[in-house]
Every structure is written in structure tokens, then in C-alpha cells.
Amino acid sequence: MEHGALLSAVPYQRLQQMLSKLQLTETELTLLHQHRTIFISKQHEFAEFFHNSFFDIRETHILIERAGSDIMKRIWATWFERLFSKNLDADFVDYLWRIGLRHVEINLDQRFSNLGFSLARRFCHQIAVENFPASLAAEIMPIVDKLMDFCTLVETSAYIDATVHCDLEILKGIADKIRNPVTIIGGNLRRLQRHADPKTALFGDYEFLISSTRHCEDMIADINTYMDIFQRETKPEECMLETIIDNMLEKLSQRKKLDGVKVEVIISPAAGVVRGDPIELRHLFYHTLENAVEAARSAKEPYVRINSAPQENPPHTVRIDIFNNGEVINLTNISNIL
Structure with missing residues (x-):
């Protein structure tokens, strides 16, 4: 998979529109930033919680063992720390986007990604309840929700784009392998038909086979059309x-x-x-x-x-x-x- 091409095509404008719909304001981010040290101090506790949550699931257990528990805990701790120490700028969006691409690369089911964000949200709510006065916790938890929603949107967008890219590459490969043989077969059939008597059954058989190759050529054209549609942005x-x-x-x-x-x-x-x-x-x-x-x-x-x-x-x-x-x-x- 060409991750470099996908990374360079991060749809910042589209993601910014999503962020505006979440109505995550600078005032809210400032409030969260003022209390970030409490959250960041829990990064290793979060990594342990995350590890225990997914280690018991067969599909994710295999992935954790393959990468190594200690490595995954460091990755999750870093993600949690960056969540509260970075602004929602292009650098942070690139970081989230790469996570989505990586999930496709290791063939992680998107449902587990969604479960992960849900668990992270719950963990943050617990931090807010246990460490802040009730009134402040009530202000911070909706901000955390919006932050998690944005992370989910970016990761899911990257996951979908990468998955579609993979599917299109497969279709392109199929179309390329079919195109040349079909063209050669069709050409040879037309050449043979020219030497056949139009009044014979053989001529009709050739015509039927030629029409079948045309259907194959149309299918290849349809595949190319499908790829073109999904590789471009809609411009109404x-x-x-x-x-x-x-x-x-x-x-x-x-x-x-x-x-x-x-x-x-x-x-x-x-x-x-x-x-x-x-x-x-x-x-x-x-x-x-x-x-x-x-x-x-x-x-x-x-x-x-x-x-x-x-x-x-x-x-x-x-x-x-x-x-x-x-x-x-x-x-x-x-x-x-x-």
C-alpha cells in the first residue's frame, strides 16, 4: 500500500469541517489545557487499562503478542499524552491519520478501533470524576467527548480512505490482467470471422463470442469508471x-x-x-x-x-x-x- 501517497492526501479541509460541526471551541480547549497535567499523569495507568481491556479479546490478543505488550503500552501511553499536550493542528491530525493507516496495515477490525475510543472516553470520564469538583468535571467531560469524537472521525476517515485505496488497487490489477487477453481474443475472433461464410452457423458462433468479449470490455470500462469515481472529490x-x-x-x-x-x-x-x-x-x-x-x-x-x-x-x-x-x-x- 502506498502510505506516502495517502499521508500526503490528508483531507485537512474536510476534517476541519467535521471539527467545526463538533463545536469544539478554543475556550473549551483552553479549559482542558489548564488541567492537562492531571490527565497526562495518568498516561501509564491508561496504557495498562487499555492493554488489559484488549488482551482478553482473541483477535486483538494476537496483534498485541505480535508487537509485544511493552511496545504497545508505550504506544498507548504516548497517544494519551499527545491527546492532552498537543493542539488540534496539522501535526496532530497527521499523527491520528497515520494511526488509521496503520490499523488497515495490520488488518485491525474497525469495530475494535471504535471500542478503543469508547474505552478511552470512559477512562477520561473517570479521571474527571475522581480528580475534579463536580461542577468542573461536568464542564470537562463534554469537552473530552468532543475531543474523542474528533479522534474517531480522523482515524475512521483514514481507515476508510486506505481501505478504498486497497480495494481499488485490487480492482485495477484485475482489470489490467483481463484487458489484454480479452483484446487479443476479440481481435483474433474478428479476424477468423472475416474468413467465414456469413451464411454458415460458424459465422454466428463467432458473432456470439465477439459479443461476449464486448461485454468483458464493457465490464473493464465499468471497473475503470468505478475507480475514477472513488479516487476523486465530488464537486457539485x-x-x-x-x-x-x-x-x-x-x-x-x-x-x-x-x-x-x-x-x-x-x-x-x-x-x-x-x-x-x-x-x-x-x-x-x-x-x-x-x-x-x-x-x-x-x-x-x-x-x-x-x-x-x-x-x-x-x-x-x-x-x-x-x-x-x-x-x-x-x-x-x-x-x-x-
Whole structure:
């Protein structure tokens, strides 16, 4: 896994937005900072508590033994000390982000990470109750909660990003291994078909095999589309609905996917503009329309209609219907289809 690339892509702006939603203020951090020595003095006690909590769980017991109990206690003590001695700056966010990446690297179940933050929260509450007057403890505990929530958000974000990155690398590898053989097979089949008599059954067999290779090529293209979507940030903007649909229909037409299919587009003037990422909308309409066209081919006169209309509930939304006159799915057989 390319941890360097993932570390350099820490989404500071997105994490800052999350922090603002938690409403963890400078005043609250200052109050917590004033009493940090009490918390920091408990760092080794925390490490022992954390070790005992996870040593009895089979999955985490294996990881602790592999790394060594003493090493893990030092790591946990350092984390607890940094929690109360560092500002919530880029350096601390990088530190939390690396923890999330490391959890993916050692294949730690995210549920154990969530359990860990919950235990840390409980331990901090106990410190507050045992060491501060009731009124002060009541002020400090919500601040600790927000701090733990932020740590959870950063670690979870890193965990998800790294996991998606791994999945995409696997898909990319699969697509690369399939692409070249499929291209070669398809090319050889077309060459053989050119030498076959169109009136023979062999010619039809070649056509069937060639169509199968096209389906494989489409699957590879879909994998690449999937990877592209998950490797980029969504950037919403106002988009002309009819323009996007027309562009995707033109793309389908160029690929000979609309041959013999009548397509009708009815866009309401009151529902002609949508807000979304234009690239993602193009992917959405291309594949949805492609699916509708393929389904319509079961009809004698294939027909696809796209229409839009404004909706009152929920407000400021547009309803887009894509209809095809193909064979209706028998709901009694839906489980077999899926």
C-alpha cells in the first residue's frame, strides 16, 4: 500500500469541517489545557487499562503478542499524552491519520478501533470524576467527548480512505490482467470471422463470442469508471440536465448502442437544472440509459423515454423517470435474477 501517497492526501479541509460541526471551541480547549497535567499523569495507568481491556479479546490478543505488550503500552501511553499536550493542528491530525493507516496495515477490525475510543472516553470520564469538583468535571467531560469524537472521525476517515485505496488497487490489477487477453481474443475472433461464410452457423458462433468479449470490455470500462469515481472529490455545481442527457445519448449512439431504439427526451423547463458533480452525473446517466436501452431490445419496437419534473416533497428536488418498453421483470423470480 502506498502510505506516502495517502499521508500526503490528508483531507485537512474536510476534517476541519467535521471539527467545526463538533463545536469544539478554543475556550473549551483552553479549559482542558489548564488541567492537562492531571490527565497526562495518568498516561501509564491508561496504557495498562487499555492493554488489559484488549488482551482478553482473541483477535486483538494476537496483534498485541505480535508487537509485544511493552511496545504497545508505550504506544498507548504516548497517544494519551499527545491527546492532552498537543493542539488540534496539522501535526496532530497527521499523527491520528497515520494511526488509521496503520490499523488497515495490520488488518485491525474497525469495530475494535471504535471500542478503543469508547474505552478511552470512559477512562477520561473517570479521571474527571475522581480528580475534579463536580461542577468542573461536568464542564470537562463534554469537552473530552468532543475531543474523542474528533479522534474517531480522523482515524475512521483514514481507515476508510486506505481501505478504498486497497480495494481499488485490487480492482485495477484485475482489470489490467483481463484487458489484454480479452483484446487479443476479440481481435483474433474478428479476424477468423472475416474468413467465414456469413451464411454458415460458424459465422454466428463467432458473432456470439465477439459479443461476449464486448461485454468483458464493457465490464473493464465499468471497473475503470468505478475507480475514477472513488479516487476523486465530488464537486457539485449547477448542471443543465438536457445537455448531460443529450451528450450521453450521443456517446451511446457513437458506440452503436442506440441502433433500432427510439429515444424521447422530455425535460420540463421547471426541472431543467440540477445541482451535482457533472462527471458523476454523466456516469450515472450513461449507465442508466445503457441499461434501459438493453432492456428495451426485448420489445418489437424498442422505445426509451426520459422525462423530468419538479417535486414539492422533498423541496428543491427534481424527479427524473427513465422508461423502457422492454419485458417486465417477474417479481416472483426476482430472487433468481439477483
